[in-house]
Structures are given as C-alpha cells and as structure tokens.
Amino acid sequence: MMSTTESAKVPLRKSIGLPLLVLASGQLVISLDYNIVYVALPDIGAGLGFSDHDLQWVVSAYVVATGGFLLLGGRAADLLGRRRMFVVAALLYAGSSLVGGLAPTPGVLVAVRAVQGIGGSLLFPATLSLITTLYDEGPDRNRALAVWGAAGAGGLCLGSLLGGVLVEAFGWPSVFFVNVPVAGALAVAGRLLFPADGPWDRSRHFDVAGALTATGGITLLVFLLVQAPAEGWDTPAALASAVLSVCLLTLFAVVERRSRDPLVPARLFAHRGLLAAMGVTALFSATFSSVPYFLTLYFQTVHGYRAVATGLAFLVPAVVVAVGTQAGERAVSAFGMRRMLVGGMTSGAAGAAALGLALTSDGSYPSLLPGIVLLGLGQGAAWTGMWIAASAGVAPGDQGVASGLASTTLQVGGAVGLAVLVALAGGVGQNASGPGLLDGIRTAVFAIAGGIGCGALALLALRGVTGTSP
Numbered sequence: 001m002m003s004t005t006e007s008a009k010v011p012l013r014k015s016i017g018l019p020l021l022v023l024a025s026g027q028l029v030i031s032l033d034y035n036i037v038y039v040a041l042p043d044i045g046a047g048l049g050f051s052d053h054d055l056q057w058v059v060s061a062y063v064v065a066t067g068g069f070l071l072l073g074g075r076a077a078d079l080l081g082r083r084r085m086f087v088v089a090a091l092l093y094a095g096s097s098l099v100g101g102l103a104p105t106p107g108v109l110v111a112v113r114a115v116q117g118i119g120g121s122l123l124f125p126a127t128l129s130l131i132t133t134l135y136d137e138g139p140d141r142n143r144a145l146a147v148w149g150a151a152g153a154g155g156l157c158l159g160s161l162l163g164g165v166l167v168e169a170f171g172w173p174s175v176f177f178v179n180v181p182v183a184g185a186l187a188v189a190g191r192l193l194f195p196a197d198g199p200w201d202r203s204r205h206f207d208v209a210g211a212l213t214a215t216g217g218i219t220l221l222v223f224l225l226v227q228a229p230a231e232g233w234d235t236p237a238a239l240a241s242a243v244l245s246v247c248l249l250t251l252f253a254v255v256e257r258r259s260r261d262p263l264v265p266a267r268l269f270a271h272r273g274l275l276a277a278m279g280v281t282a283l284f285s286a287t288f289s290s291v292p293y294f295l296t297l298y299f300q301t302v303h304g305y306r307a308v309a310t311g312l313a314f315l316v317p318a319v320v321v322a323v324g325t326q327a328g329e330r331a332v333s334a335f336g337m338r339r340m341l342v343g344g345m346t347s348g349a350a351g352a353a354a355l356g357l358a359l360t361s362d363g364s365y366p367s368l369l370p371g372i373v374l375l376g377l378g379q380g381a382a383w384t385g386m387w388i389a390a391s392a393g394v395a396p397g398d399q400g401v402a403s404g405l406a407s408t409t410l411q412v413g414g415a416v417g418l419a420v421l422v423a424l425a426g427g428v429g430q431n432a433s434g435p436g437l438l439d440g441i442r443t444a445v446f447a448i449a450g451g452i453g454c455g456a457l458a459l460l461a462l463r464g465v466t467g468t469s470p
Helices: 004-014 017-035 038-048 057-080 082-101 106-134 139-170 179-193 208-231 236-258 266-270 272-302 307-313 315-335 337-358 366-391 396-424 436-461
Strands: none
Touching: 017 057, 017 082, 017 106, 017 139, 017 179, 038 057, 038 106, 038 139, 038 307, 057 082, 057 106, 057 208, 057 396, 082 106, 082 179, 106 139, 106 366, 106 396, 139 307, 139 315, 139 366, 208 236, 208 396, 266 272, 266 396, 272 307, 272 337, 272 366, 272 396, 272 436, 307 315, 315 337, 315 366, 337 366, 337 436, 366 396, 396 436
C-alpha cells in the first residue's frame, strides 16, 4: 500500500512552489527570530531594567533551548507527524512572541525567549524533514533545499535591518509582535497545504528516558558553552553543568543501547554520509556563522555604525549567500557532493583571509567586498550541500531525527566555535574598546579562514564519504 507521503507527492508536484514557499518561510522565521533582537538589546535593557550581566540571556535563552531540544524535535517529527509538529511549532512561535511583546519583567522575557527556542527546535527539523520527504532525492530535493537555504540567508540580513527599523519607529516590543501574524499564517498554511500525517503508529514507542537524558545533557552542554567563556570555566555553575552534562549524556548512551525503539537508532551512526555531514555542520557553524559577530563589532565599535546602518551593511553578504545557495545546488549536479563542498569551503577560506586583510581602522566598506563575496558564495554553497548530504540515503522514517542530529551539531559547533574565537581574539565583545579591539577581530577572522581551509582539506581526505554524484 502506498504511504501517505508517497501518495501526496503527485498532487504536490503540480503546485511545488506554494508548499516550498511555506517551508522556506518557516526557515526565514527561525533565522529572523534569532537575529532580530540583537539591535533591540539596549532598548530592551533600558525598558525592562535588565542588568548588564543578565541582558545576554535575551539571546542565550533562545540558543540554549534551541540546541537542547533539537534532537527531541527531530524524533517528534518522525513519530508524531511532520505536519503536526510544523503547525504546533508555528503556533508556539506566535503565542510566545505575543507574550514577549507584552512582557512586564526581565524574567518573563527570558522565559519567552526559551519558549521561542523550543519552538525553533521543533520547527527546524519538521521543516527540513518535510522537504526531504516531500521532494525526491536528487534535483528536486536539491532545488528545494537551495530555496530553503536562501530564505535562511535572507533572515540573517532582514533580522538586523528589520530590527533596527522597528526599534527606531515603534520601540522594542515590535520585534516580537512582528512574528505573531507571520507565524500564525505559517500554521494555517501548513495545515492546509501539507499532506495529513495519518494515524499514529502505535507499534512505535516514544523513548521518554532517552528524550529526557538527551535533552537535559545537550541543554546543559550548550549552557556551559554559552556561559563559561564570559563567567569563567571554574565557576560552580560551569563545573556543575559540565558534570551533569557528562552524566546525562552517558546515561543517554546506556538507555539507547537498551531501548526497544531508541530516540536515535544505532543504524544512523553507521551512516557515514550523515556522520560526515554532522562534522561539516559543526565546522560551518563554528566558522562561517561566527563571522557576523565580528563584523558587527567592526561596523559598530570600530566605525561607529548605528543599528540601521549595520543592517544595511549586511545586505550584500545576505544577497551573496543566497546566490551561493543556488550555485551550490547546481554544482552538486555538475560536480558531485564532495567536490562542491570542497570548492565552497575553499572559496570561503579565501574570502575570510581577504576580509581579514581588509579590516583596517580607516578601511572603506567597498574594500571589504571582495572578501565578502568569496566568503558568502562559499557559505551559501556549503549550507546547501551539507543539508543535501545529511538527508541523502536516510530512510523517510528517520529523516526527522537525522535533521535533528545535524542541526544539534550545528548549534553545539557554533557555541564552541564562538567561544574559542572570542578567546583567540583576546575576549573582544560588545563593550570592548581600545587599540586591541581591531587586532582581536582580525585574529578571529584569520582563524576562521584557517578553520574553513582545514575543513576543505579534511573533506579531500574523505573521498566517497559525503555522498556521491546524483
């Protein structure tokens, strides 16, 4: 008998653009929601009375919750239904954003950001697994992933620009209220456009013990990686988080070995393409995704850009990354997965090196463009390629958890990478100043170039691991 997903593919092909538009909009919301609060932080701090120490948790609460719950979100999409989880996640975004705009105290807003992070951990794997099951492996899926990736690039830029415009025109609550109609519309569109999930398969059980231990262990790990670089690795909170994280993740491994229906099936760890893709996502987030942090410091602290001007400065990088996602999809068909990833990462390494050389105290924005273009093209191509690799050859019933595994390494890699880069840069941050600031930024960008270059060399050594030519 034909499955629900299989039977839905024929009608969906006639209107491929509309379902893909909704899925791409889901990715846009995720990337937008991550970035839009950055330019609003000073106003949020003043409006709600945040202390300087606690204001970082407006961002960190989202990062920690998203990283901790991604694996659970991925398996929930497989077992409970991808359309169900997409709709639930979009409604969670809409509701929490409404509460966030009305938040009366710092504690409420931090809690809201954690709930938004959980929404992201449900929406991301649901969106990605819908793409990988609605569109056949090969050109159709590659094209869909390229469009989805371009939407994410748009959100990275639009978040900074839209956040600056909204804060200056309507105040900080507007950065939360803007999500409400968008996320609500996504929930309705997902309910109408995506094929029904069908009845739950009662023969498959949800691994509650595995879910609790994995979520707790990963959440504490991300918390440690976010908090320790600023507060110190030898503080009681950091030490307790490290010990508890190791204990819970060890317990998770024991539970998974004994579970009849594990949260993460062992067969996935024998899938070399998925494992390689997880390594690429971690490196990608540690390097490519850390560049905006240091560019923001360069624009605002070294050159004194205001919020809207900083958002405008990220327009070119976002457009170039979006172009790179489309070029990456075509390059996979022409040259194969491994060659495309190596080429994209080589371009990214060269671009980061050129960008580092152009970061000077009296440098103009046009002088940054050669590095930005090379870096952005490589970033877009690698983004598309690594998700194609993560889904290739994975059974439809495991697409959600495979997406959760790859996106979890994306989050953890980003936290580790940024912590290491900030340390290499001498601890530069939003309050940094003085002659050492620019040197620190340049050091971090050159380290990013080296990291991407090492990744390209590693992929050259892993012939045949990251997939084959379509």
